[in-house]
Amino acid sequence: MRTFTIPTAAVLLTASSAFAQFGNPAGMMPETPEARPGVPAPYANVQDRLFVKLLGMGNAGEVAAGRLAGSRARHAGVKTFARRMVDDHGGAARRLEAVAKPLNLPVPTEPDPDQKAAQARLEQLEGAAFDAAYLQAQLVDHQKSVILLHWVISNGQDAGIQSFAKETLPAVQDHLRHVQALMAEVTGAAGPVDPPVVAHR
């Protein structure tokens, strides 16, 4: 397996992609300001705000778990995956910060309670048991992230956050494929329906 390249597509937040988003006016909050008729000005609705909070916590949890797994994992592939998580989620955290800043939304820097509990369990484990528990936690985390991104694409409002979500989802989905492929290798579980793009290039 070769070293991973950090997806750079997600860094590109162009003005055109931001303006291509229309949001969902039927679900628009009554106080939403409009840039021009029918087009919301930069504005975070309830869903956008919750998204920034949940994804911020998620990124922090991924980086923390990745650092632990980078040093403790036994399987070489798991170690490499852990480094990918630290790099990619660190990058995603910085990009999230950039889209949240103009909206005056604070981005959490602490993992969510589920991740903290999982981290505490991981701290107690070693060897193969650690690898399996880390991968299982990563599987659930990335399944949740995929649905979280779908949800904000469906129900969010702010064009910057919409663009961020759309450009981040393919990378998160590739993380999910990667963890499924590793689980197949380490635990014998069924692998992903389609193989990872980055991991096995």
Next chain:
Amino acid sequence: MNRLPASLAALACAATLVARADPLPADATYRPLPTKPFSEVKRLDEAAKPAVQRRQADLLASRYDLSNRPIPGVMMSGGRRAVQGGVRVKLPAGMTWEKLGAMTPEEIRERNLLPEGFKPLPHVKQATGGQVFPQNQIDTIAQLEQRDLRRFDVDFDLPDHLTPEFPAPIFLTTHPELGDVSRGQVLSIRNFYEIMNGLITPVQMEGLRLLLTPFPQEEFNQTEDRKVAQQSMGVACLDCHTNFHSNGAFHLTPDVRPQAARFRLDSTSLRGMFNQQIHGSKRSLRSIEDFSEFEQRTAYFNGDHVSATRKGPNLPDRTNQVAMMAQMQNIINFPPAPKLDWRGRLIPAKATPQELAGEKVFLGKGQCAQCHVPQTSFLDNNMHDLQLERFYRTGEVRNDLVLQPDGPIKTFTLRGIKDSPPYLHDGRLPTLADTVEFFNLVLGLKLTPQEKEALTAYLLTL
């Protein structure tokens, strides 16, 4: 490979069962209640509409050649619309169908070479979704019933010539000798009795009446949660399945959430319902009775009984109403196919050499008959997963639709297929020639240009 003992793996899983973090709010599954007054929603939707339509038009233009290029001399079964020809899906720059067909799925995915037109087709406005009718249906129902099917937030996106003929002919299993009994009209609650009196039984007549009776649902209702200007009288089953065929109206699949992952559904024809054993692209409902009853319970293809209840669901009586609706649907025949025998096989004396060559490809190298079995109305009453995700990177987004693997989808009949553009469950393929290229690639067939042309010619005989 070092594998973990099962007991340890089970322990690791069990430890994650109790969730401490909150899940997403209810709108990840349920349709949210409107938060704005109707006039405000309408104002915003109308203001956004030109950009919404332009974005969809740009997507279609980048994927397809939408021009009006009929196949000379080939008409749909009612003789009212020409069948369009040629491959309309655009290739990536520098690529040919032959070069693409010689590549592996992995290479195509790696180099991002799957034509955009082969990927799932988004709804015009994915975030809102809902039923969108073609203009000819909107105009006809306005004239016949003074009922409004026009949405203020979106318009239909495909040109008429790439949709089924309107109005479609109606063929009855009970009166094959009569041919098309539609009189060239659209069946509606106003005229059905006059058109069908003497042709069908009292039970079928009552079933037909129910299938034509509008009931208020999702975008067409009396509350502020609607997308028509006036309080709506609702929609009827045959508003999409005009004359028991399809008018090309589309919707989003009821069976997937969140909204961004719901793929587009092109209305299917009801022709040949008498031989179809499973219903719904993904739900595999086991009878047309189940389907007819349940769609009225769950907001017409939204998989949402909660929202339906708020707007006034129709709960037809299973014995006295549903059975009658089913019996009406079960007498809708396929259009005549004079070149086919009772097994669905070409009669050599009536077919051209090219059509016969096409049938050979269909039954052999093309693998089409593995699922589209001629003897059982070109159905196998199964669902299959084409695993298209082998060819592209899932998770990408097109006009708010997240491109995900489709999973198993029902086999659709090919009888009368020239009458039913666009093709595939979401209508992503404009012509039969496109479907031949699609399956040539997806099934790895490596058909020659002559074989592809023969297969297309054969499909036109069905």
